[in-house]
Amino acid sequence: MARDETDTMPIEDRDALVAHLESGCKDPADFRIGTEHEKFGFYTHDHTPVPYEGQRGIRALLQGMRDQLGWEPVMDGDAIIGLYDAKNGGAISLEPGGQFELSGAPLENVHQTCREVHAHLGMLQEVADPMGIGFLGVGFSPKWTLEETPHMPKKRYEIMTRYMPKVGTRGLDMMYRTCTVQVNLDFSSEADMVAKMRVGLALQPLATALFANSPFKEGKPTEFQSLRSEVWRDTDNQRAGMLPFVFEEGFGFERYVDYALDVPMYFVKRDVYHDVAGQSFRDLMEGRLPGLPGAKAYRSDWVNHLSTIFPEVRLKRFIEMRGADGGPWRSLCGLPAFWVGLLYDEQSLRAAADLVADWTVEEMQDLRDQVPRTALDTPFRGGTLADIAREVVALARAGLERRARASGLETSEACFLDDVEEIATSGRTRAQTLLELYRTTWNGDVDRIFDEYAY
Template sequence: MADTLCDDRPLAFEDLVAWFAEGSKPTSEFKVGAEHEKFVFRDGTHAPVPYDGPDGIKALMEGLMRFGWQGTYEANAAGGETLIGLHRGMANISLEPGGQFELSGAPLATMHDICEETGQHLEEVKTVAADLGLGFLGLGFSPLWRRDEVPVMPKGRYKIMREYMPKVGGLGLDMMFRTCTVQANLDFASEADMIDKFRVSLALQPIATALFANSPFTEGRPNGFLTSRANVWTDTDADRTGLLDFVFEDGFGFERYARYALDVPMYFVKRDGRYIDVAGRSFHDFMAGRLTEVDGERPTLKDWADHTTTIFPEVRLKQYLEMRGADAGSWSRLCALPALWAGILYDPAAQAAAWDLCKHWTAEDRHTLRADVPRQALKATVAGRTVRDVARDMLAIAHQGLKNRNRLSGGMVDETNYLGELEDIAETGVTAAERLLDLYNGPWQGNVGEVFEAFAY
């Protein structure tokens, strides 16, 4: 479907539903997209990095152009253009609100391809960063910086979000400026397939959150959480976050999700490269031509696509499904997350087995689990079982699913090896966050700054 409808008629609700449905594709064309964010810091001082300056975030992006990346620009108030990202083929590097550096990878066929892409990206950014005196850290929450220390990136949508967030939650600004995540995007074949994948991945998302727990510090001290990033999402904006109970109800499908998305308050409308603040306004009113901020214009499908990017549930539907429950971490765990979800969702037997793990959970079970995991991770319980036990079963299912996929590297190795670190975490019951706390209380002698030296990419 084109950005504007061929007969120039206003968008109808059916068009919004059809936009989601257009994501359906044959299983033979399924791909996986991997995304990960990382904190950029100054070598030596561990300070956050501003946008401008000879060794700032802009200079980092410009330096990457030597590797064939091209600039993505946004119109600014001075009448010029601001560099806000990079693109190369189907991959993008985006600028997050506090300067977190994100790779949104190309849709790829195998975990081998994804890990190769991730490795190439990290080598490229490290090469440029070495010239600028910068480093990169993968944690779910900034371990040292106060919120007021984090530079604000010059991107129009972030100014709108920054002003709106305090009106709807207590931790939304922390989400914007002090968190980093790793995500995986997966395809669906049909509406029925989307429903099945959405339900199993949404129910099990807190299990993945526990496995990836890696954010136990705030402003130089333990914060009482194993994944404080996950806790941030419990008080960001209830209108656009959470576990979406309606996904598990009879009658769920593209139409029901479209109604939910339609009811989520807007942030912005983008026109001529600029973001227009309509925060809190209704997409219903936009469709009816009642937004005075855009002189009564009606939306296009591009506006609808933009709006869906401002919704942040634990699993998000666009023209694919996004898994959003994990803290950023080590290079190996950046490869592990897409492997985990591909193993479960791209093998029918594995997906059915994974659903058997959680299909009997009630809405109360799911919400209690989500509330407990930030502090307890693998030690939390759900429906009479520990999260650790569920995680072990989940990983065994994913392992078999990847084995069944039988996608071999050039060395004739399948994709199961990418689950190794997660399998170790589940087997030992010790998360990356707990290992960090052991270091903090032991060899680091209470100095969180050591994390920048020991765990930089």
């Protein structure tokens, strides 16, 4: 998110929290696609990370983008920490280690998404090139140590940085050294939300495998194809993971609210951020929060709290698919195409739901645990995940073709699945391609990734 919410509408009971989620229901004609992607900024002359301050720092980069785009600045005290497109709803924000994120506007089709991505990267290059800054799309920082990675001046990140080591071993790696691409999608009803959450969660390990693109750490190969995904396995298990309760009978908005209420808070924002890490939203609603005595909950507190919960699929007034590594330009269009084809076409959604209907929670968790290392080679029911990938990608392509959103010479959005389909068909991930380059052409020099894979 580019900015935390400040809506002061009082929230007094659980029903209001449920109603907030339920208010996301839309007519299918109004469904939109919101794509978010993060990338690492680096200096092109020596491949070091870009700090916030300085004439060629992140602050100056944001100011240059503000001047070019005319977007409104998002401030944290005196620090510019993002930009907001008040007209169309898009935003630029900073992740804790300076990862530069575009939170795309809600768009009607994947063609528009790709035009948005192209325009953003083009504008970013126009501002960044004279500063000697490039950008790399991978899932985990391939070279820099945690100590070498800069910190952005966002108060919420200071609170999270203090709290993360108390609840897991990899939280700081997640914050400062990972990048993702995700897509946000709509639902028409509670039943539609449930179907999409179940399919999305069951198939999220598959998406992780298809988009695996983070095999390096501190200049060396690791045993993982998606180190980003592995990091999430021990970041904060109270607020991350596969949400087995989604597959229980009776799951709906109320059950998700109960789950979210059980997740400890990070902060409460009034004029400033108040550190209430580990404390209860229930106590805030009742005016007895130890960290902020007497304060009552606002709707913005609930919106902000939902944004600090990190399961593989996250429910707000829309659904966020969160399992994929950051990647090259084509993956920034391929991920929304994959999920739109599956979830925005009723026939493909039903077929995907039938495919995963008899998968057990234990099987899905096992996939989640193995995929960071073995990706499409992960064993599953007498075959491998690659077998499932080919079937699911075919469902997504059929869904996009039935949607028939045309643009130029293309009769549908299915063209954006070509690269994903190639990975599924070959069973060879981007991570495996990077590892082979490292062993051969690059002669063990991971710096080559900055030269050959930058946007």
